[in-house]
Amino acid sequence: xxxxxxxxxxxxxxxxxxxxxxxxxxxxxxxxxxxxxxxxxxxxxxxxxxxxxxxxxxxxxxxxxxxxxxxxxxxxxxxxxxxxxxxxxxxxxxxxxxxxxxxxxxxxxxxxxxxxxxxxxxxxxxxxxxxxxxxxxxxxxxxxxxxxxxxxxxxxxxxxxxxxxxxxxxxxxxxxxxxxxxxxxxxxxxxxxxxxxxxxxxxxxxxxxxxxxxxxxxxxxxxxxxxxxxxxxxxxxxxxxxxxxxxxxxxxxxxxxxxxxxxxxxxxxxxxxxxxxxxxxxxxxxxxxxxxxxxxxxxxxxxxxxxxxxxxxxxxxxxxxxxxxxxxxxxxxxxxxxxxxxxxxxxxxxxxxxxxxxxxxxxxxxxxxxxxxxxxxxxxxxxxxxxxxxxxxxxxxxxxxxx
Amino acid sequence: xxxxxxxxxxxxxxxxxxxxxxxxxxxxxxxxxxxxxxxxxxxxxxxxxxxxxxxxxxxxxxxxxxxxxxxxxxxxxxxxxxxxxxxxxxxxxxxxxxxxxxxxxxxxxxxxxxxxxxxxxxxxxxxxxxxxxxxxxxxxxxxxxxxxxxxxxxxxxxxxxxxxxxxxxxxxxxxxxxxxxxxxxxxxxxxxxxxxxxxxxxxxxxxxxxxxxxxxxxxxxxxxxxxxxxxxxxxxxxxxxxxxxxxxxxxxxxxxxxxxxxxxxxxxxxxxxxxxxxxxxxxxxxxxxxxxxxxxxxxxxxxxxxxxxxxxxxxxxxxxxxxxxxxxxxxxxxxxxxxxxxxxxxxxxxxxxxxxxxxxxxxxxxxxxxxxxxxxxxxxxxxxxxxxxxxxxxxxxxxxxxx
Numbered sequence: 156x157x158x159x160x161x162x163x164x165x166x167x168x169x170x171x172x173x174x175x176x177x178x179x180x181x182x183x184x185x186x187x188x189x190x191x192x193x194x195x196x197x198x199x200x201x202x203x204x205x206x207x208x209x210x211x212x213x214x215x216x217x218x219x220x221x222x223x224x225x226x227x228x229x230x231x232x233x234x235x236x237x238x239x240x241x242x243x244x245x246x247x248x249x250x251x252x253x254x255x256x257x258x259x260x261x262x263x264x265x266x267x268x269x270x271x272x273x274x275x276x277x278x279x280x281x282x283x284x285x286x287x288x289x290x291x292x293x294x295x296x297x298x299x300x301x302x303x304x305x306x307x308x309x310x311x312x313x314x315x316x317x318x319x320x321x322x323x324x325x326x327x328x329x330x331x332x333x334x335x336x337x338x339x340x341x342x343x344x345x346x347x348x349x350x351x352x353x354x355x356x357x358x359x360x361x362x363x364x365x366x367x368x369x370x371x372x373x374x375x376x377x378x379x380x381x382x383x384x385x386x387x388x389x390x391x392x393x394x395x396x397x398x399x400x401x402x403x404x405x406x407x408x409x410x411x412x413x414x415x416x417x418x419x420x421x422x423x424x425x426x427x428x429x430x431x432x433x434x435x436x437x438x439x440x441x442x443x444x445x446x447x448x449x450x451x452x453x454x455x456x457x458x459x460x461x462x463x464x465x466x467x468x469x470x471x472x473x474x475x476x477x478x479x480x481x482x483x484x485x486x487x488x489x490x491x492x493x494x495x496x497x498x499x500x501x502x503x504x505x506x507x508x509x510x511x512x513x514x515x516x517x518x519x520x521x522x523x524x525x526x527x528x529x530x531x532x533x534x535x536x537x538x539x540x541x542x543x544x545x546x547x548x549x550x551x552x553x554x555x556x557x558x
Numbered sequence: 559x560x561x562x563x564x565x566x567x568x569x570x571x572x573x574x575x576x577x578x579x580x581x582x583x584x585x586x587x588x589x590x591x592x593x594x595x596x597x598x599x600x601x602x603x604x605x606x607x608x609x610x611x612x613x614x615x616x617x618x619x620x621x622x623x624x625x626x627x628x629x630x631x632x633x634x635x636x637x638x639x640x641x642x643x644x645x646x647x648x649x650x651x652x653x654x655x656x657x658x659x660x661x662x663x664x665x666x667x668x669x670x671x672x673x674x675x676x677x678x679x680x681x682x683x684x685x686x687x688x689x690x691x692x693x694x695x696x697x698x699x700x701x702x703x704x705x706x707x708x709x710x711x712x713x714x715x716x717x718x719x720x721x722x723x724x725x726x727x728x729x730x731x732x733x734x735x736x737x738x739x740x741x742x743x744x745x746x747x748x749x750x751x752x753x754x755x756x757x758x759x760x761x762x763x764x765x766x767x768x769x770x771x772x773x774x775x776x777x778x779x780x781x782x783x784x785x786x787x788x789x790x791x792x793x794x795x796x797x798x799x800x801x802x803x804x805x806x807x808x809x810x811x812x813x814x815x816x817x818x819x820x821x822x823x824x825x826x827x828x829x830x831x832x833x834x835x836x837x838x839x840x841x842x843x844x845x846x847x848x849x850x851x852x853x854x855x856x857x858x859x860x861x862x863x864x865x866x867x868x869x870x871x872x873x874x875x876x877x878x879x880x881x882x883x884x885x886x887x888x889x890x891x892x893x894x895x896x897x898x899x900x901x902x903x904x905x906x907x908x909x910x911x912x913x914x915x916x917x918x919x920x921x922x923x924x925x926x927x928x929x930x931x932x933x934x935x936x937x938x939x940x941x942x943x944x945x946x947x948x949x950x951x952x953x954x955x956x957x958x959x960x961x
Contacts, residue, residue, distance in 0.1 A: 406940070409947075410810050413936035414874040416929070442944035471817040526819070533816035537809070541845035544812075 156501050159185035160245035160253045160335070161219070162238075162324065164193045166203045166363065168213040168384040171256075171343070171356045176218050178340045179254035187501040189221045189250050190214055191241045192492070193230035194528065195399075195535035196470070198237050200462025202399040202535055204363050205391035208550045211492040213387040215558040220498035222556075223248065224490040226524050227531040228480045231466050233293070236481060238323035243484040246333040247511045253335050255324055258315040260341025265318075265325045268311040272326070275304040292457045317342060331484075355379060367400050395539055395547060401444040401465070403538045408469055409447075412438045424477045425464030430456075434468075470534045476527060487522050490514045493556030517551050559904050562588035563648035563656040563738070564622070565641075565727065567596045569606045569766065571616040571787040574659075574746070574759045579621050581743045582657035590904040592624040592653050593617055594644045595895070596633035597931065598802075598938035599873070601640050603865025605802040605938055607766050608794035611953045614895040618961040619786040623901035625959075626651065627893040629927050630934040631883045634869050636696070639884060641726035646887040649736040650914045656738050658727055661718040663744025668721075668728045671714040675729070678707040695860045720745060734887075758782060770803050798942055798950060804847040804868070806941045811872055812850075815841045827880045828867030833859075837871075873937040875930060882926075890925050893917045896959030920954050 159179055165172060180188055192214065194207045203210065211222040229240025245253055259265065272279065282303040286296035301313040313319055325337050343356055357379040365376050366388070377385055392398055412420065412434055420431035433451050441447035448461055467477075489511050494502065502513070517525060532551050536544045562582055568575060583591055595617065597610045606613065614625040632643025648656055662668065675682065685706040689699035704716040716722055728740050746759055760782040768779050769791070780788055795801055815823065815837055823834035836854050844850035851864055870880075892914050897905065905916070920928060935954050939947045 405944070407810065407813050409944070410937065410940035411814070413940065414872075414933050440948070442948065469817075471822075530817050534813065537813035537816065541808070541812070545843070545845065 156187055156497075156504055157183070157185040157252075158187040158189050158221075158248070158250045158501060159183035159338075160248075160250035161188065161190045162225075162241040162245075162253070162255060162320075163190045163214070164197050164203070164359070165190070165210045165214050166193075166197055166201075166359050167205065167380065167388055168210065168217055169357065169359060169362055169380050171358070172214075173217055173381050174343065174356065175254075175256050175340060179338070180218070182338055182340070183252040183254055185250075185252060187220045187497050188218065189223065189245060189248060189498075189501075190219045191223045191225050191244045193225050194227055195531055196227060196231050196466050198230060198232065198234075199459045200231055200464070200466045201401065202404065202466075204366065204398045204400065205388060205395070206399075206535065206547065206550070207492060208556065209387045209391045212556055212558070213381075213384045215493050215495055215498075215556060216383040217381050220495045220501065221248070222492040222494070224492050224528075226486065226490070227470070227527050228472070228477055228483075228524070231463050232480075234320050234323040235326075238320065238327045239481070239484045240486065242324055242327040242333065242335065243331075243486055244489060246331075246335055247485055247509070248489055249505045249508070250335060252338050253324060253328070254338040254340060255317070255321045256342040257317045257321040257339045258342060259311055259318050259321070260339060261310075262337055262339045264311040265321055265337065265339065268306055268313070268322060269325050269329055272304065272306065272322075279304050290455055292455060292460070294457055294459075363400075367398065395543055397538065399535065399538070401462070404465075404469055405444045405447070407537060408444070408465060409438055409441070411468065420468075422473050422475070423464070424467040424472045424474050425460065426468075428455075430464070470527070470531045472527060472530075476523070479523075483524065486511060487524055488512050488514045490528075491555045493558065495558050499557065515555050516553065559590055559900075559907055560586070560588040560655075561590040561592050561624075561651070561653045561904060562586035562741075563651075563653035564591065564593045565628075565644040565648075565656070565658060565723075566593045566617070567600050567606070567762070568593070568613045568617050569596075569600055569604075569762050570608065570613065570783065570791055571620055572760065572762055572765055572783050574761070575617075576620055576784050577746065577759065578657075578659050578743060582741070583621075585741055585743070586655040586657055588653075588655060590623045590900050591621065592626065592648065592651060592901075592904075593622045594626045594628050594647045596628050597630055598934055599630060599634050599869050601633060601635065601637075602862045603634060603867070603869045604804065605807065605869075607769065607801045607803065608791060608798070609802075609938065609950065609953070610895060611959065612790045612794045615959055615961070616784075616787045616790040618896050618898055618901075618959060620784050623898045623904060624651070625895040625897070627895050627931075629889065629893070630873070630930050631875070631880055631886075631927070634866050635883075637723050637726040638729075641723065641730045642884070642887045643889065645727050645730040645736065645738065646734075646889055647892060649734075649738055650888055650912070651892055652908045652911070653738060655741050656727060656731070657741040657743060658720070658724045659745040660720045660724040660742045661745060662714055662721050662724070663742060664713075665740055665742045667714040668724055668740065668742065671709055671716070671725060672728050672732055674707065674709065675725075682707050693858055695858060695863070697860060697862075766803075770801065798946055800941065802938065802941070804865070807868075807872055808844075808847045808850070810940060811847070811868060812841055812844070814871065823871075825876050825878070826867070827870040827875045827877050828863065829871075831858075833867070873930070873934045875933075879926070879930060886927065889914060890927055891915045891917045893931075894958045896961065898961050902960065918958050919956065 195203050197203055214222050223244055225241050229236055279300045282300035283296050286299045298314050301307050306313045321339055328335050328337055355378055362376055362379050365373055417431040420426055420434055437447055437450035451461055491513055536547050598606050600606055617625050626647055628644050632639055682703045685703035686699050689702045701717050704710050709716045724742055731738050731740055758781055765779055765782055768776055820834040823829055823837055840850055840853035854864055894916055939950050
């Protein structure tokens with residue numbers, strides 16, 4: 156049975172994701188669609204609006220066959236390590252293709268850009284270094300460096316967020332000689348960062364914004380989501396009594412920072428260049444996450460970088476722990492969140508050839524990566540009332556969903 | 559001007575405290591009454607029902623002339639270090655007498671008991687060690703050891719909580735040759751630990767219990783408190799929108815423990831003998847502080863010990879920091895929370911002879927002891943809504959109250 160991989164966050168699963176899933180199934184000719192999904196915390200350093208189990212269920216009902224969890228330290232990462240964790244997971248489970256959405260929509264552009272990049276890598280690195288030294292943020296410096304080697308042109312514009320991710324996937328595949336064929340689909344309509352809902356295909360950012368501001372599923376949101384995703388969002392709010400967003404974590408984070416000394420804060424992943432003093436100083440005045448982040452923000456730090464840092468602070472993830480991460484691909488385990496009947500058959504078929512243990516249930520005192528995952532789950536649920544918190548965390552210890 | 563010292567918690571200031579204050583003024587013949595008061599966290603490891611500034615104000619209006627803060631690491635302590643911090647503070651500010659309430663009521667009993675104790679100290683220590691090895695808690699083992707050397711008889715019963723404290727004060731004075739004359743007043747009526755209000759003189763424990771269970775100041779509470787104390791309690795609840803008790807801190811502590819590893823928990827003061835595993839394991843099921851503490855409790859650990867441990871966990875106080883504490887008497891500073899006009903005159907009079915700096919305003923980046931105090935204040939206020947939290951913490955940075 157052929158399998159095609161998708162790399163997703165589904166926060167929440169919307170019509171654009173459904174389109175992607177269907178198109179990928181068609182162009183890959185695969186029977187089994189495997190989604191590698193970020194867990195409770197996402198690439199841009201945000202808590203997911205609802206937990207990974209509820210999001211996985213929506214994806215399975217909507218047509219995915221397997222949902223695998225991208226481990227926390229790869230999920231809350233810049234594109235290169237994010238790509239590494241996700242692509243290796245797909246290679247390890249035996250996917251023969253990977254299909255991603257991009258602004259470009261042409262896989263040959265990615266492949267030739269990769270070769271271009273390899274040829275001019277030294278020039279890229281030098282330019283990157285120069286721009287970082289000028290005080291630019293990493294994404295800004297990287298954009299300039301790509302420009303230097305001609306990778307911001309019309310055929311491949313590496314200033315576009317989905318092109319950047321896709322490029323990282325292709326790079327991971329080629330650099331590591333993985334047996335995965337990359338495929339791409341042109342993203343329709345809405346841009347990744349768009350703030351406003353613009354019809355049936357809207358960005359997850361715009362959808363979350365409306366839901367969280369209105370505190371409910373509005374009509375325009377309902378238009379942008381498949382019914383199953385709506386149902387999961389409603390069910391989650393009913394059972395957990397909340398959706399998740401940064402403001403909900405303000406008290407915990409503020410308490411934590413106010414009782415840590417600067418050396419302890421500096422141990423946290425992402426707290427660099429004396430940021431520990433800035434975090435502590437700005438906390439004194441802040442009355443919300445929004446105020447706090449605004450007070451910390453300078454040109455040097457992107458929102459994403461600050462949000463990731465706050466995620467690591469919330470989950471108590473240290474620099475020491477994160478140092479090990481790049482060397483963890485191939486990954487020590489594959490975590491299965493849920494499967495369709497096709498997915499079950501696929502697992503049954505590949506089981507014996509898998510070189511990586513497939514984790515269907517979290518066992519305590521296991522891998523250090525699992526311990527981080529456990530902490531991330533605890534931190535994520537910490538805003539729920541005690542009884543719900545326990546119940547939701549219980550999902551972590553149960554076998555995968557079967558749809 | 560003669561000054562008499564009192565060692566207090568005033569949680570809250572009640573009729574028994576008023577009686578103590580008046581009697582002490584009379585028998586000491588002092589003009590200036592100095593209360594050394596625990597801050598926001600108390601000896602038995604509990605958050606005070608309202609903050610130190612509100613409690614200090616009640617005490618000043620009720621007749622105290624100076625309120626000094628007993629620093630956090632001495633306040634949340636067993637009787638010996640608690641006594642050390644408090645008695646040294648009084649010696650450093652120049653009090654010539656110390657007047658404490660006791661079950662005994664006869665100062666000669668304390669003095670002769672002290673000499674008795676010194677004579678039989680080796681026997682006491684051996685007995686203490688034996689009983690601790692049998693698995694008894696420290697207070698239990700200490701009770702047996704005092705029994706061995708005849709200090710639990712009628713003339714001096716060192717199983718009674720206020721006798722124990724008084725004995726520690728007398729011991730501190732004599733062992734360090736401090737120029738303070740100890741005095742004692744017999745406590746009337748109610749016992750320290752009594753759970754039920756029994757009229758105009760009731761224990762602080764029973765008063766807090768009724769207030770927190772009823773969620774308001776009942777008539778029986780009103781009878782047991784001077785009007786000024788009632789007014790402060792009401793004002794605090796109005797301004798802070800809450801009173802403080804352990805349950806309010808459950809979410810913060812639970813979150814914290816669930817995102818710490820056992821090594822990190824074991825660094826916290828009071829986490830001994832593998833308690834870190836027990837704390838973490840029991841946290842998984844607990845839905846309240848009450849449940850959590852019950853699940854941790856064994857014969858070996860007293861409630862007080864567990865509560866102190868949770869206080870240190872909440873304030874992020876490590877074993878490393880606490881190791882320094884016994885050597886900090888004489889204390890590096892005296893912190894003034896508030897003063898009457900008499901108190902101001904007293905300060906004016908002794909100012910030049912003081913060998914210890916008198917702190918009237920917290921300056922950041924100062925003494926390590928002040929940094930702990932700052933963290934304790936932050937932790938204490940962390941349950942308030944953001945705007946109130948900031949406002950209340952601001953009190954820490956302002957000059958002392960003048961009544």
